[in-house]
Amino acid sequence: MTSMVLARKYRPQSFEAMVGQGHVVQALSNALTQQRLHHAYLFTGTRGVGKTTVSRILAKSLNCVGPEGTGGITAHPCGQCQPCRDIDSGRFVDYVELDAASNRGVEEISQLLDQAVYKPVVGRFKVYMIDEVHMLTNHAFNAMLKTLEEPPEYLKFVLATTDPQKVPVTVLSRCLQFNLRPMAVQTVLEHLQTVLAAEQISFEQPALALLARAARGSMRDALSLTDQAIAFGGGELHEQTVRQMLGAVDRQHVQRIIEAVASGDGAGLVAAVDTLRQLGLSASGTLEELAAALQRMAVVQAVPQAFGADDPDAPLWSELAGLLAPDETQLFYSLALQGRAELALSPDEYSGLLMLLLRLLAFKPGSGAGSNLPPKAEGSAARRAVAEPTALTVASAVPVATPPRQTVREVVAAAASVQRHEQDRSTAARPVPSAEPPPWDDLPVEAYDEESPQLAGLPEPVVDEPVLAEPAPRVAEMPHAPESAPPIPELPANAEADRWTAVVQALCDKGLITALVRELAMQAQCLSFKEGPEGSAWRLRVERDSLRGDGHRDRLTAALGQLLGQPARVDLEAGAVRDTPAIRDQLARQRRQRAAEDLIQRDDLVVSLLNQYPGARVVPGSIRPV
Ligand SMILES: [Zn+2]
Numbered sequence: 057m058t059s060m061v062l063a064r065k066y067r068p069q070s071f072e073a074m075v076g077q078g079h080v081v082q083a084l085s086n087a088l089t090q091q092r093l094h095h096a097y098l099f100t101g102t103r104g105v106g107k108t109t110v111s112r113i114l115a116k117s118l119n120c121v122g123p124e125g126t127g128g129i130t131a132h133p134c135g136q137c138q139p140c141r142d143i144d145s146g147r148f149v150d151y152v153e154l155d156a157a158s159n160r161g162v163e164e165i166s167q168l169l170d171q172a173v174y175k176p177v178v179g180r181f182k183v184y185m186i187d188e189v190h191m192l193t194n195h196a197f198n199a200m201l202k203t204l205e206e207p208p209e210y211l212k213f214v215l216a217t218t219d220p221q222k223v224p225v226t227v228l229s230r231c232l233q234f235n236l237r238p239m240a241v242q243t244v245l246e247h248l249q250t251v252l253a254a255e256q257i258s259f260e261q262p263a264l265a266l267l268a269r270a271a272r273g274s275m276r277d278a279l280s281l282t283d284q285a286i287a288f289g290g291g292e293l294h295e296q297t298v299r300q301m302l303g304a305v306d307r308q309h310v311q312r313i314i315e316a317v318a319s320g321d322g323a324g325l326v327a328a329v330d331t332l333r334q335l336g337l338s339a340s341g342t343l344e345e346l347a348a349a350l351q352r353m354a355v356v357q358a359v360p361q362a363f364g365a366d367d368p369d370a371p372l373w374s375e376l377a378g379l380l381a382p383d384e385t386q387l388f389y390s391l392a393l394q395g396r397a398e399l400a401l402s403p404d405e406y407s408g409l410l411m412l413l414l415r416l417l418a419f420k421p422g423s424g425a426g427s428n429l430p431p432k433a434e435g436s437a438a439r440r441a442v443a444e445p446t447a448l449t450v451a452s453a454v455p456v457a458t459p460p461r462q463t464v465r466e467v468v469a470a471a472a473s474v475q476r477h478e479q480d481r482s483t484a485a486r487p488v489p490s491a492e493p494p495p496w497d498d499l500p501v502e503a504y505d506e507e508s509p510q511l512a513g514l515p516e517p518v519v520d521e522p523v524l525a526e527p528a529p530r531v532a533e534m535p536h537a538p539e540s541a542p543p544i545p546e547l548p549a550n551a552e553a554d555r556w557t558a559v560v561q562a563l564c565d566k567g568l569i570t571a572l573v574r575e576l577a578m579q580a581q582c583l584s585f586k587e588g589p590e591g592s593a594w595r596l597r598v599e600r601d602s603l604r605g606d607g608h609r610d611r612l613t614a615a616l617g618q619l620l621g622q623p624a625r626v627d628l629e630a631g632a633v634r635d636t637p638a639i640r641d642q643l644a645r646q647r648r649q650r651a652a653e654d655l656i657q658r659d660d661l662v663v664s665l666l667n668q669y670p671g672a673r674v675v676p677g678s679i680r681p682v
Pocket residue numbers: 119120121122123133134135136137138139140141
């Protein structure tokens with residue numbers, strides 16, 4: 057029974073020792089100190105958050121007589137007197153714990169209520185603790201209600217439930233209710249550190265972080281899991297063994313699935329499900345892990361620094377977060393959640409899982425499957441891709457069988473013309489709806505009514521006068537004015553990077569690289585390029601480890617050979633990059649955005665409208681380059 061050792065040994069014996077439930081502890085301590093006692097308490101909260109523990113401490117507080125035997129009701133039970141020690145060891149006759157979920161529960165409740173008319177045997181108070189009270193029958197509730205309505209002064213009820221919705225209102229209304237919260241991962245983590253330090257057990261920090269998260273807010277589960285992990289790891293806590301023990305579905309499987317979905321790789325998804333089937337890993341567990349991963353990715357997308365150094369998987373989440381657009385992540389998350397319910401209806405769980413994963417692929421804009429769907433079903437990510445047709449990353453998923461041979465010089469010239477074209481187009485701009493509701497949505501419907509006083513109160517727009525009357529100075533007062541925006545950095549001249557960007561553009565245009573190989577090319581900085589009788593040789597630097605695999609490199613090498621019509625060699629090295637096609641692409645987008653904003657900010661009509669309507673503003677982020 058080693059698995060219960062830590063949980064039992066470190067069960068808090070006092071309110072001070074309770075972790076993570078400060079709000080409940082403070083309310084109860086104050087009530088005890090001020091002798092404002094209620095006759096029934098209801099503790100709600102998920103399993104393992106401390107409902108029984110609070111109940112025992114409360115029972116001690118009510119019955120403690122202090123080490124000298126002269127103490128009264130206290131918020132700080134001594135833990136030494138007979139009542140305290142008997143309650144701790146479960147021998148105190150006036151403290152009764154009942155589990156209403158057990159078979160004998162109902163029967164015992166009626167016996168217990170029969171006993172309520174008798175005064176406590178040894179204590180100051182009788183304390184009846186009824187766990188999972190929502191499981192009582194109506195009959196039992198009614199019997200209890202009678203006692204709750206006219207309780208003898210020596211009787212205290214402590215009711216606990218994981219499902220307060222099922223407790224009758226008549227009972228709820230007679231209880232002082234406290235909600236015990238699931239514990240934060242950080243709280244659990246800190247407590248585990250304290251416990252392990254006291255036990256003198258060495259541990260790896262990432263191992264502890266994994267255990268703290270696996271406990272899902274339950275301190276009891278955290279301690280039990282830690283016990284198991286200590287046994288599993290032969291007395292020590294290593295990340296690897298803890299991962300193995302918690303294992304169910306290794307995050308690597310989930311990582312592979314997300315990468316396959318992001319790159320529109322149907323074969324990869326089929327292979328991933330086959331692997332799960334062969335390893336006998338649960339399909340439902342996979343979807344659960346997938347949903348958890350997507351949730352973390354969404355958090356990273358919104359708050360890049362959300363996961364600190366104590367999370368061993370933090371680098372993985374930020375890497376995966378970059379593979380999907382935020383709205384795709386949201387969509388896939390809800391599909392993964394709904395998919396779990398579908399598994400039970402599937403012919404077998406793995407085919408159900410595969411169907412769900414293929415559905416993600418079908419909803420992925422730009423994938424082969426998605427291109428057959430009507431545009432509406434492809435989600436806003438597809439619409440965004442359409443709205444930004446000049447983005448360098450847009451490429452066909454269908455490779456061109458025999459591309460015409462093109463020298464590097466021609467490629468550069470073609471790329472330069474594309475860039476000029478982009479610059480021309482960026483001079484046109486139009487506002488599009490943004491995530492922030494436009495200010496006119498704040499007005500009630502009647503504001504649009506011409507009779508409405510709100511609109512009548514506004515100054516009449518003067519349409520006949522020339523709008524040029526008051527030019528640019530107004531600009532400086534507007535939010536996101538060009539003057540206040542940080543300058544967009546200029547990359548230093550770099551001939552190798554120029555050449556590489558042009559080559560990658562050509563590879564993308566011809567559909568020779570897709571998915572993660574395209575990602576590799578986009579994220580690579582060219583350090584050197586040589587051309588000789590044996591063909592071209594490229595030395596590339598790539599920051600992300602996951603992109604530098606041999607498979608991706610070989611596919612990129614083959615694509616270069618095909619584009620340039622001669623053998624190619626690619627050497628990859630690790631290191632920080634400053635000038636890659638992806639970075640250039642990003643800067644070009646920022647420049648187009650800035651140009652569009654400038655254009656709107658200086659637009660005569662916009663300026664005159666802003667001057668006419670005090671309080672009017674250009675909604676930040678609502679301007680998009682065409
Ligand atoms: Zn005591």
